Amino acid sequence: MLLNLAQSRRALFFGGKGGVGKTSVASTTALAAARAGRRVLIVSTDPAHNLGHLWQRSIGADIVELRENLYGTEIDPEATVEEHLAAVGETLYSVMPENLRGEVKRHLELSRQAPGTHEAAILERIADLLVLGLRDFDLVVFDTAPSGHTARLMALPEIMNSWVEGLLRNRQKSEKFAAAVRGLEHDTNRDHLVETRGQDPLIERDLRIRRILLRRQSRFETLRDTLRDASLVSFVIVTNAERMPVLESAQLYDQLKTAGVNVGGLVVNRRSPADAGEFLAGRRELEASALELMTSELKALPSTELPLLPGELMGEQAIGKFADLLA
Ligand SMILES: Nc1ncnc2c1ncn2[C@@H]1O[C@H](COP(=O)(O)OP(=O)(O)O)[C@@H](O)[C@H]1O
Numbered sequence: 001m002l003l004n005l006a007q008s009r010r011a012l013f014f015g016g017k018g019g020v021g022k023t024s025v026a027s028t029t030a031l032a033a034a035r036a037g038r039r040v041l042i043v044s045t046d047p048a049h050n051l052g053h054l055w056q057r058s059i060g061a062d063i064v065e066l067r068e069n070l071y072g073t074e075i076d077p078e079a080t081v082e083e084h085l086a087a088v089g090e091t092l093y094s095v096m097p098e099n100l101r102g103e104v105k106r107h108l109e110l111s112r113q114a115p116g117t118h119e120a121a122i123l124e125r126i127a128d129l130l131v132l133g134l135r136d137f138d139l140v141v142f143d144t145a146p147s148g149h150t151a152r153l154m155a156l157p158e159i160m161n162s163w164v165e166g167l168l169r170n171r172q173k174s175e176k177f178a179a180a181v182r183g184l185e186h187d188t189n190r191d192h193l194v195e196t197r198g199q200d201p202l203i204e205r206d207l208r209i210r211r212i213l214l215r216r217q218s219r220f221e222t223l224r225d226t227l228r229d230a231s232l233v234s235f236v237i238v239t240n241a242e243r244m245p246v247l248e249s250a251q252l253y254d255q256l257k258t259a260g261v262n263v264g265g266l267v268v269n270r271r272s273p274a275d276a277g278e279f280l281a282g283r284r285e286l287e288a289s290a291l292e293l294m295t296s297e298l299k300a301l302p303s304t305e306l307p308l309l310p311g312e313l314m315g316e317q318a319i320g321k322f323a324d325l326l327a
């Protein structure tokens with residue numbers, strides 16, 4: 001199932017409850033695809049990165065080569081927010097008059113703390129990496145943050161629309177302020193603005209900002225459309241055969257379905273062996289009853305079981321051995 005998806009799609013997302021093995025399974029799939037000759041980029045979107053830990057090297061925000069055909073990067077949320085605000089600030093400073101610099105600065109400071117800013121910034125980075133990945137790589141593997149965070153990220157256009165709308169609204173307030181400063185009565189009626197374009201510098205600016213923001217909005221709409229294209233992108237839910245991860249997987253499945261994202265498969269990781277003594281055999285039975293809790297939709301997904309490993313999964317060799325099990 002995993003090799004199939006890695007062969008047939010251009011981008012795969014791995015998601016699930018914290019600690020179930022998202023990073024391990026994403027890296028294993030990425031390595032298997034790289035071995036098969038695909039040029040693969042693995043992207044960690046989880047602020048609690050453990051990609052570098054797994055590969056036993058520091059990764060970070062730049063794309064680094066992990067081995068032949070395999071590259072990795074970790075999204076740094078703080079740095080991404082700063083970059084995002086710097087870009088927004090540059091745009092605002094370039095279009096706002098000198099006397100509103102203080103307003104812009106205050107807007108940016110508020111934005112830093114505003115709900116949604118983090119996600120907007122991470123989304124923007126995901127959008128960039130997806131575009132770059134589709135251009136320069138055969139496959140992009142996203143190792144995502146625990147379910148709730150990722151499901152929200154997938155509910156894209158709404159978050160972005162309100163972000164852009166907020167900017168437009170704030171900008172309108174600034175516009176009124178500017179008008180007041182200049183003692184002008186500024187008519188914000190759109191039709192009027194378009195008609196009188198080219199005559200009033202305020203109107204010129206208004207249209208410029210609007211264009212920039214709308215371009216931004218359309219970028220996120222493109223991202224949403226890509227994420228919803230099942231021939232390009234698929235989501236793999238990773239779980240353990242335990243009650244809580246199984247229940248959370250059902251929730252994640254529903255959220256992804258609502259967001260219109262194709263779910264291509266389910267991985268049940270860390271399955272206890274039946275033939276390694278009474279203790280683990282007992283665990284295995286318990287796991288079977290946890291798996292019974294799966295919804296019919298989860299049960300209907302193509303699935304793969306991966307065994308509980310006796311040792312720690314770390315380093316290319318160990319990942320490679322795990323990848324052998326996918327064949
Ligand atoms: N099949 C497995 N058998 C044993 N340990 C595993 C297995 N899969 C993952 N692990 C270990 O479990 C821990 C969590 O895995 P990780 O992939 O980091 O989860 P997540 O990314 O979902 O938080 C890591 O220490 C990893 O080495």
Ligand SMILES: [Mg+2]
Binds near residue numbers: 022
């Ligand atoms: Mg992880």
